[in-house]
Amino acid sequence: xxxxxxxxxxxxxxxxxxxxxxxxxxxxxxxxxxxxxxxxxxxxxxxxxxxxxxxxxxxxxxxxxxxxxxxxxxxxxxxxxxxxxxxxxxxxxxxxxxxxxxxxxxxxxxxxxxxxxxxxxxxxxxxxxxxxxxxxxxxxxxxxxxxxxxxxxxxxxxxxxxxxxxxxxxxxxxxxxxxxxxxxxxxxxxxxxxxxxxxxxxxxxxxxxxxxxxxxxxxxxxxxxxxxxxxxxxxxxxxxxxxxxxxxxxxxxxxxxxxxxxxxxxxxxxxxxxxxxxxxxxxxxxxxxxxxxxxxxxxxxxxxxxxxxxxxxxxxxxxxxxxxxxxxxxxxxxxxxxxxxxxxxxxxxxxxxxxxxxxxxxxxxxxxxxxxxxxxxxxxxxxxxxxxxxxxxxxxxxxxxxxxxxxxxxxxxxxxxxxxxxxxxxxxxxxxxxxxxxxxxxxxxxxxxxxxxxxxxxxxxxxxxxxxxxxxxxxxxxxxxxxxxxxxxxxxxxxxxxxxxxxxxxxxxxxxxxxxxxxxxxxxxxxxxxxxxxxxxxxxxxxxxxxxxxxxxxxxxxxxxxxxxxxxxxxxxxxxxxxxxxxxxxxxxxxxxxxxx
Amino acid sequence: xxxxxxxxxxxxxxxxxxxxxxxxxxxxxxxxxxxxxxxxxxxxxxxxxxxxxxxxxxxxxxxxxxxxxxxxxxxxxxxxxxxxxxxxxxxxxxxxxxxxxxxxxxxxxxxxxxxxxxxxxxxxxxxxxxxxxxxxxxxxxxxxxxxxxxxxxxxxxxxxxxxxxxxxxxxxxxxxxxxxxxxxxx
Ligand code: SF4
Ligand code: SF4
Numbered sequence: 001x002x003x004x005x006x007x008x009x010x011x012x013x014x015x016x017x018x019x020x021x022x023x024x025x026x027x028x029x030x031x032x033x034x035x036x037x038x039x040x041x042x043x044x045x046x047x048x049x050x051x052x053x054x055x056x057x058x059x060x061x062x063x064x065x066x067x068x069x070x071x072x073x074x075x076x077x078x079x080x081x082x083x084x085x086x087x088x089x090x091x092x093x094x095x096x097x098x099x100x101x102x103x104x105x106x107x108x109x110x111x112x113x114x115x116x117x118x119x120x121x122x123x124x125x126x127x128x129x130x131x132x133x134x135x136x137x138x139x140x141x142x143x144x145x146x147x148x149x150x151x152x153x154x155x156x157x158x159x160x161x162x163x164x165x166x167x168x169x170x171x172x173x174x175x176x177x178x179x180x181x182x183x184x185x186x187x188x189x190x191x192x193x194x195x196x197x198x199x200x201x202x203x204x205x206x207x208x209x210x211x212x213x214x215x216x217x218x219x220x221x222x223x224x225x226x227x228x229x230x231x232x233x234x235x236x237x238x239x240x241x242x243x244x245x246x247x248x249x250x251x252x253x254x255x256x257x258x259x260x261x262x263x264x265x266x267x268x269x270x271x272x273x274x275x276x277x278x279x280x281x282x283x284x285x286x287x288x289x290x291x292x293x294x295x296x297x298x299x300x301x302x303x304x305x306x307x308x309x310x311x312x313x314x315x316x317x318x319x320x321x322x323x324x325x326x327x328x329x330x331x332x333x334x335x336x337x338x339x340x341x342x343x344x345x346x347x348x349x350x351x352x353x354x355x356x357x358x359x360x361x362x363x364x365x366x367x368x369x370x371x372x373x374x375x376x377x378x379x380x381x382x383x384x385x386x387x388x389x390x391x392x393x394x395x396x397x398x399x400x401x402x403x404x405x406x407x408x409x410x411x412x413x414x415x416x417x418x419x420x421x422x423x424x425x426x427x428x429x430x431x432x433x434x435x436x437x438x439x440x441x442x443x444x445x446x447x448x449x450x451x452x453x454x455x456x457x458x459x460x461x462x463x464x465x466x467x468x469x470x471x472x473x474x475x476x477x478x479x480x481x482x483x484x485x486x487x488x489x490x491x492x493x494x495x496x497x498x499x500x501x502x503x504x505x506x507x508x509x510x511x512x513x514x515x516x517x518x519x520x521x522x523x524x525x526x527x528x529x530x531x532x533x534x535x536x537x538x539x540x541x542x543x544x545x546x547x548x549x550x551x552x553x554x555x556x557x558x559x560x561x562x563x564x565x566x567x568x569x570x571x572x573x574x575x576x577x578x579x580x581x582x583x584x585x586x587x588x589x590x591x592x593x594x595x596x597x
Numbered sequence: 598x599x600x601x602x603x604x605x606x607x608x609x610x611x612x613x614x615x616x617x618x619x620x621x622x623x624x625x626x627x628x629x630x631x632x633x634x635x636x637x638x639x640x641x642x643x644x645x646x647x648x649x650x651x652x653x654x655x656x657x658x659x660x661x662x663x664x665x666x667x668x669x670x671x672x673x674x675x676x677x678x679x680x681x682x683x684x685x686x687x688x689x690x691x692x693x694x695x696x697x698x699x700x701x702x703x704x705x706x707x708x709x710x711x712x713x714x715x716x717x718x719x720x721x722x723x724x725x726x727x728x729x730x731x732x733x734x735x736x737x738x739x740x741x742x743x744x745x746x747x748x749x750x751x752x753x754x755x756x757x758x759x760x761x762x763x764x765x766x767x768x769x770x771x772x773x774x775x776x777x778x779x780x781x782x783x
Binding site for chain 2: 002004110111134162163164166167168170171235238241242270293319320323330338342345348349350351352353354356557559562572573574575597
C-alpha cells in the first residue's frame with residue numbers, strides 16, 4: 001500500500017513490520033507519535049506502553065531485550081538525559097534482542113529547553129547512531145538498526161530531528177509483520193555489571209566499534225564528482241541538494257547516514273581529490289570534528305568550512321536559503337544569493353505561546369497570584385503546558401529548568417534565603433515523571449515550601465497521553481489509578497488542599513491565602529480536566545453593559561478576548577471554551593454565558 | 598513542482614488540512630512531502646505547514662518558491678510572505694486574530710495583500726463554518742471553498758475520498774455533511 005506517513009509514523013510502521021515486541025516511551029515533542037502510532041497495532045507478541053519516565057522506559061526495554069525480545073524505547077533529546085544512566089551502562093553490558101533507542105532532537109529549538117545533539121551522545125556512549133534524512137529513509141533503516149543491534153549485541157541509537165520526525169512523505173510498503181520467536185532469558189554472569197567486568201567489556205566495546213565500521217559505512221553514500229566536497233547528513237542533505245540545483249557539477253556530496261562510528265577509509269577516499277570540504281549539519285559539528293580528525297591523523301591537509309570557523313551557525317536550524325548563503329560566503333559566488341521579493345513587509349510580531357482559552361491552569365495561576373498579592377514570593381515552574389505561567393499577564397513563574405526541578409529548586413532557593421517563601425508548580429504527569437522524589441526530599445529534610453500540583457488529568461503539552469493519575473492505559477483500557485493525594489499523604493505530608501480552579505474564584509483565593517499562612521510544607525492540588533478534552537457546553541459573550549475598562553482582557557490574557565479597532569471588547573465565540581474565569585473580573589456584569597445548542 | 602504553504606494559529610486544524618491536501622495529491626499519483634510544527638507553538642502560537650509535491654526535496658519551502666499560500670488566519674499569512682512571490686496565488690480566510698502586543702489591523706493586512714498580489718482570493722470560511730454550526734471546521738470549509746473556486750484542482754468526490762482516508766469514521770461523517778452543504782449552498 002501507499003500512504004502518507006509522518007516520520008515518526010514511518011518509524012512506528014517499520015518497527016512493527018520488523019517484529020518489535022516491546023515498545024515503551026515517555027511522550028516528548030518531537031518524539032511522541034512513534035508510540036502514539038504503535039498503539040494502533042496489536043499482536044499477541046507485541047506490547048506497548050507509556051512509561052512514567054524515560055529511564056523507566058529504557059530499563060524496561062533493556063529487560064525485554066535480555067530475554068531476546070526486539071524492543072524500542074522512545075524519547076526526545078532531553079529525555080535521553082534522564083535515561084543516560086541506564087544507556088551508558090547498557091552500552092557496556094550489551095543486549096540480546098535488538099534494542100533501538102529512538103531519540104528525537106529539536107534543532108531550532110521548536111519545543112525544547114536545549115538544542116543538544118544525540119549524535120554526540122552516541123560518541124559519548126560508544127554506540128552506533130542512525131540519522132535518517134526523510135520519513136522514507138527512516139522507514140528503511142529500522143530493519144538494519146535491529147540487525148546491527150543483534151549482530152553486535154549493542155543498543156543502537158536511532159536519532160531523528162524535528163523536520164524528519166514531523167514531516168510527511170508518501171511511502172509504499174507491504175504491511176506484513178515479521179514473526180520472531182523470543183528465546184527467553186538466559187542466566188549469564190555478563191548481565192551483572194561489576195567494575196572488573198566493566199573493564200573487560202569496555203575493551204570489547206571498543207573492538208566492536210572497530211569491527212562494525214565497514215559494515216555501517218555501506219549506509220553512507222557519495223553523489224556527484226565535483227571538486228567541492230560537501231559533508232552532510234540528516235535533513236540537511238535535502239537542503240544541500242536543493243541549494244546546489246543547477247550547479248551540481250561543482251560539487252560532490254558525502255551523505256552520512258550513520259554518524260558514528262565513521263570508517264576512515266571511506267572518508268579518505270571521498271576527500272582524496274577534493275579542493276575543499278564544506279560541512280552542512282545542524283546542532284553540533286559532529287561530522288566536521290570526526291572527519292577533520294580522520295584527515296589530520298592521515299596527514300591530509302585540506303581547507304574546510306563549517307561551524308568551527310564560523311561559516312555555519314551553531315544555533316538554530318538550517319534551511320535551503322541558509323545553506324545557499326553558506327555557499328555564497330565560502331565560494332564568494334553571488335549566484336547563490338537568494339532573491340527576496342518582500343524585504344520590507346508588514347512587521348508581524350511573534351505570537352506569544354499562551355494558555356489555551358479556558359485552560360484551567362490560567363485560573364489556578366491567577367488564584368495563587370491573587371492569594372499572594374502582598375507577599376514577596378518566588379515561583380518555580382516546571383516542564384509542561386504550565387511553563388506558560390511565565391507569560392504575560394500571568395507572570396507567576398520565575399524559574400524553569402527540567403522535569404521535576406520546580407520542587408527541588410524551590411528547596412535550594414529556600415535554603416539559600418530562608419526569608420523568601422517559595423511556591424513550586426508542577427503538572428500531574430511531571431509529578432509522576434520526577435516530582436515525587438523531590439517531594440520526598442523536601443519532607444525528609446524539612447524544607448518548608450508550598451507545592452502546587454496542577455492536575456489536568458492528562459499530559460497536555462504532548463497531545464493528551466494518559467498517565468498513572470488517570471488510571472487509563474495506552475489503549476484507554478483500565479490500568480490502576482494512582483492517587484496524587486495518597487502519594488502525598490503516604491510520604492507523610494499532612495497539609496493538603498484540594499481546589500477546583502473552575503469553582504468560585506474569590507473563595508478559592510481565600511482558601512489558598514489561608515493555607516499559605518501556615519509556613520510548613522504543604523501541597524495544593526488544583527484539579528480540573530484540560531480544556532481540550534471536553535467538548536464545550538457554553539461560551540461567553542460581552543453585552544452592552546461593557547464599559548471598555550479592559551479588566552477581563554488585561555487580567556486573564558485569555559486568547560479569546562480582544563478589542564477591535566474602536567476599543568470595543570469582544571470574545572471570539574470560536575475560541576472561547578466557556579470556563580467563566582473572565583466573568584470574575586468584570587465589575588459591570590457585562591460578560592454573559594451562551595449555551596451551545 | 599507545487600509548493601503550498603498553509604499558515605494559521607493553533608487550534609484551526611492547520612495540520613489536519615495539510616494532511617488532507619497531501620492525500621489529495623497522492624490520490625492523483627504524485628509523491629508528496631510535507632512538514633509542520635507541533636508542540637509548544639500550538640498553544641496559541643503560529644502554525645505553518647509546508648506541502649511539496651515531488652519527492653527529491655527537503656521539507657521546508659525555500660523563500661519565494663511557494664505557488665500557493667493558504668492563510669487560515671490573515672496575519673499568519675502575512676508572516677509567511679517571504680515564502681511567496683508576486684505571481685503566487687494567495688488565499689485568505691476572512692479571519693483576523695490579532696497578535697496581542699500589536700496594533701495591527703485587519704484592513705492593513707488586506708491592503709498589503711491587495712497591493713502586492715494580483716492573484717488574491719478572500720474566502721469567508723470562518724463565517725460559513727459558524728453558520729453551518731461547525732465552528733471548529735473552518736479548515737475543511739476553506740478546502741471545500743478553495744476547490745469549488747477551482748483554486749486547487751480537486752472535485753468534491755476527490756475531497757470526500759481524501760477525507761475518508763484521513764479522518765476517523767465519526768469525524769468523516771460530520772465533515773462529509775459539511776462539504777455537501779458547502780457545495781450546495783455557497
Ligand atoms: S470564559 Fe472567558 S476566560 Fe474562559 S475561555 Fe471564554 S473568554 Fe476565555
Ligand atoms: S471587564 Fe467587563 S466592562 Fe471591563 S472590558 Fe471586560 S467585559 Fe467590559
